[in-house]
Amino acid sequence: MNYDVVIIGAGIIGSGIARELSRYKIKIAVIDKASELPSGASRANSSMIHGGFDDKPGSVKARFCVPGNKLWHKLKDELDVHMNECGSYVCAFSDEEVKHLETLLEQGKANGCPGVEIISGGRLREKEPNASGEIIAALWSPEAGIINNFEAVHAFIESAQINGAELFLETLVTGLLFDDKGGIRGVTTNKGEFIAPVVINAGGVHSAEISSWAGDNSFRIIPTKGEYFLLDRTTQGFIHSFMFSCPSKAGKGITVAQTAEGNLLAGPTATEQEDPEDHATTPEGLAEVLKGARRLVPAFPVNLNITTFAGVRANIDTGDFTINALAKPRGFVNVAGIKSPGFTSAPAIAEYVADMVRHELGDRVKFAPNEKFIPERRNIPRFLYMDMVKRRELAQKNPAYAQIVCRCETVTEGQVIEAVRRGARTVSAVKMMTRAGTGRCQGGFCCPRVAEILSRELGIPLDEVTRHGGGSRLLAGRTKEFLLKKKREEAAK
Amino acid sequence: MSERKFICVSCPLGCGLTVTLEDSGEVLKVDGNTCPRGESYARSEVKDPRRVFASTVRVKGGKLPVCPVRSRTPAPKGKLFGIAEAVAELEVNAPVKIGQVLIHNVCGTDVDIVASRDLAAV
Amino acid sequence: MSRDIDVLIIGAGPAGVAAGIGARREGAERVVVLERDWDLGGILQQCIHPGFGLRTFKEELTGPEYMHRFIQQAHDEGVEFRTNTMVFQIDKGTNTVWTMNKERGIEHMTPGAIVLTMGCRERPLGAIRIPGTRPAGIYTAGTAQRFVNMEGHMPGKRAVILGSGDIGLIMARRMIWEGAEIEGVYEVMSWPGGLRRNIAQCLDDYGIPFHLKTTVTKIHGRDRLEGVTVAQVDDHMTPIKGTERFVECDTLLLAIGLIPENELSRMAGVEIHPVTGGPVVNDLLQTSDPKIFAAGNVVIVYDLVDNVSDEGLIAGANAAKYAAGKIPADIRRIPVKGGENVRLFSPQYVTGQADTTIYMRVTHPVEQACRVFAEPDLYSQRLRYARPGEMNEVRIKAGQITPDIKEITIDIQPV
Secondary structure (H helix, E strand, O other): OEOOEEEEOOOHHHHHHHHHHOOEOOOEEEEOOOOOOOOOOOOOOOOEEOOOOOOOOOOHHHHHHHHHHHHHHHHHHHOOOOEEOOOEEEEEOOHHHHHHHHHHHHHHHHHOOOOOEEEEHHHHHHHOOOOOOOOOEEEEEOOOEEEOHHHHHHHHHHHHHHOOOEEEOOOOEEEEEEOOOOOEEEEEEOOEEEEOOEEEEOOHHHHHHHHHHOOOOOOOEEEEEEEEEEEOHHHOOOOOOEEEEOOEOOEOOOEEEEOOOOOEEEEOOOEEOOOOOOOOEOHHHHHHHHHHHHHHOOOOOHHHEEEEEEEEEEEEOOOOOEEEEOOOOOOEEEEEOOOOOHHHHHHHHHHHHHHHHHHHOOOOOOOOEOOOOOOOOOOOOOHHHOOHHHHHHHHHHOHHHHOEEEOOOOEEHHHHHHHHHOOOOOHHHHHHHHOOOOOOOOOOOHHHHHHHHHHHHHOOOHHHOEOOOOOOEOOOEEOOHHHHHHHHHHHHO | OEEEEEEOOOOOOOOEEEEEEOOOOOEEEEEOOOOHHHHHHHHHHHHOOEEOOEEEEEEEOEOOOEEEEEEOOOEEHHHHHHHHHHHHHOEEEOOEOOOOEEEOOHHHOOOOEEEOOOEOEO | OOOOOOEEEEOOOHHHHHHHHHHHHOOOOOEEEEOOOOOOOHHHHHOOOEEEOHHHHOOOEEHHHHHHHHHHHHHHHOOEEEOOOEEEEEOOOOOOEEEEEOOOEEEEEOOOEEEEOOOEEEOOHHHHOOOEOOOEOEEEHHHHHHHHHOOOEEOOOEEEEEOOOHHHHHHHHHHHHOOOEEEEEEOOOOOOOOOHHHHHHHHHHHOOOEEOOEEEEEEEOOOEOOEEEEEEEOOOOOEOOOOOEEEEOOEEEEOOOEEEOOHHHHHHOOOEOOOOOOEOOEOOOEOOOOOEEEOHHHOOOOOOHHHHHHHHHHHHHHHHHHHOOOOOOOOOOEEEEEOOOEEEEEOOEEOOOOOEEEEEEEOOOEOOOEEEEEEOOOEEEEEOOEOOOOOEEEEEOHHHOOOOOOOEEEEEEEO
């Protein structure tokens, strides 16, 4: 298959770049090994849209964070993504930590982060009555927020698809192809070759390995696990914003936030590990999160926990984002080590990479503007957030919207069918696209129903439906089969 | 003389029963029961333990792919797996009526397997 | 304002169907039960094992058989049912109920009284925060029961069951009868969560090991479950180092408790009790909103469906009375208090308008002769034991509620 650009990885970075490149009349393939999106670090993180005060002025991170933040405030409407524009607080418990806040304030000003100020502990508690009484001051950043990270990735990739990009899931890159002039010629995968003069490596935790195939060993990825608690939406309003602690000896900086959907989120830890695919939570990690959360908000209602999860971030040994087009082989671009504030920076990185590719690799691909580019993308209708007039209209037009599948999050059958139409193939994909199964019963009610819809819409037997692709089948066969098989085997003896 | 202990399964109380047996196997006495059902349960448990069997059968053309069934009366405990296999072999056509006998005298136990719900055809 | 529906009941499980019967018998003209499923009967349709209705019908029925009898009674009494109709919102204070149905779209109705009978749901894995991965093959016992008994599919071939609630025990036997293996049942407490007879007839009968004071401490497997680590726990429920053991299995079933299902009750703005998880009710089963009644597992999780049906009949009858203007606004509200060994109970208030049963559970087992009682001197009954897994009852006659009684205390103490 011939393309102009192949993007490895469909996380927030790869899908963001795909969308930016779809502004040009070029053939784009985005490939990801997962069965559903997002799957890597973009799936399990804080979904924080940072204010931009945390990064050393002059760093690559500082260059992209504030512009990324600005872009998200615009993109959330353009791409129809839920974002809680709530602001953030960095909380100080001692005079020493107040000094740290002052450093952050200066950095914020230098980075062009608007509206940052230091407020007293008392003022913080007027806004956040559940904040600890021991917090003496806080750095307030009004432009910070929290986004629905599942929606954000889908928004980017769907927008790219609307504008002509192609997505290939369950496609694992196994190597690179080179032309006889030492330039890149494409990639090999488990599904065959993808030929393209430009290959962009947005492989997250695997980006160093992919880069090494191109001969660039200049950085190393340190997979770093972050563990989280996610609490029931009945905690909505327990706190309203994103609360950080200062990094200190006491802890690595656990945060507590109200998510874009009104859940309470606490985490993450930061544990370095060898295995880039180890997403298991640990007793130690969860204990650390709980301790850190209680330090910020002592009444943290952990009894309303609905799930715990862990994500693996692509931390990089250089400590900063690595974004460059290699001189050799030409055509190969690294976008690696996009750790925090990666989600925030993603749209700005995407713009930058698209520009860079156009300028530096214009000899390899002709970048003519795509005059038919459509910037808007609409989300799957969200029944929960609609008024009754809209709900009635929708139900009248399509009766599947008059059938609830997930009662915790009020998700209708219509939404699930639409998710399948947009590419969902697994129960988890439906969950991430519609929120069916993200509520307090964690799929106890909707999982069999979603599985039935997947089976029906995809035309596959129920026992072939998977939780998240691969060998994650939900069921082991039909009733009676085990008994009859046993009986046949015994009869054969 | 010997003693055997059971939990009575006749009702949700779950009484702890102690049965005293003669060497011949005859029941001498039953202790620990709250009601007469406990006594008869203990006597039956010693001589001929029985359980109600409940499962499903495959259904063709029904509102559901399976229909629940039960043994109308308790079946010999030792024959439950044989009964499970006999039920597994069966496939019935919808509609199914509650109480409808699906297997008569299952595995020669003199016990019938009956449908335990109405299941309409699609 | 004219109204179409006198009593509207939400959910056609055992409580809702009984509430319909109760409301019609009390004389309500138009009684409608809404059911989100295509079928009536609620969760009992998937409880295909016998053990239901011994008290009501003097014989042991399966869940579908029990419901069949009640549904027939309800039809005979003139109760109307609307299936495939889900209530997704109740407007606070106004009694306006919003429903959806594929044929009728979105509608709303404002009945004379509402009875909440939505039942309960199972506690999920997240509630107990077990570390490890999140593979396929982890189900609540009830979800597995639906797969097996309603859809004809097996969740796995070799299962571990965590928690000893009745549905878990029942599913152990059910899966054995389908030719699957059950490695064992693990219970973190030092006493079983379910009924003794279910331990006997579902585990002991098939030699399934039952481990008390043991829990699952880790989940293994990326795609499909590959196993769990189990460990014994100390008296503070902390896993004991050195007791960990890897158990290979492809399925983990959770039977770790039931919680009243009160999504709609919260929307309706009725007061929810922090311990029962259900609406605070008086003995007429009236919630903090006088127009709204509640019965069954939505109020407090019962052991026996007979109790659920009894409470449904009471709630339905009182809702009918309310709709007819026969329940005064100024009835007495005598608070019930739980004593030292009472974990939860319902109702929380007694009115003196009718004979009453207060249902309660102990916090700790009392494995000796004891007494369940209500002070001041309203009830006393000897028991051979009292266990958290088995509900106890206090019965008070309306006539016993004299004007001088300001508070009622219930408890269970050894004698």
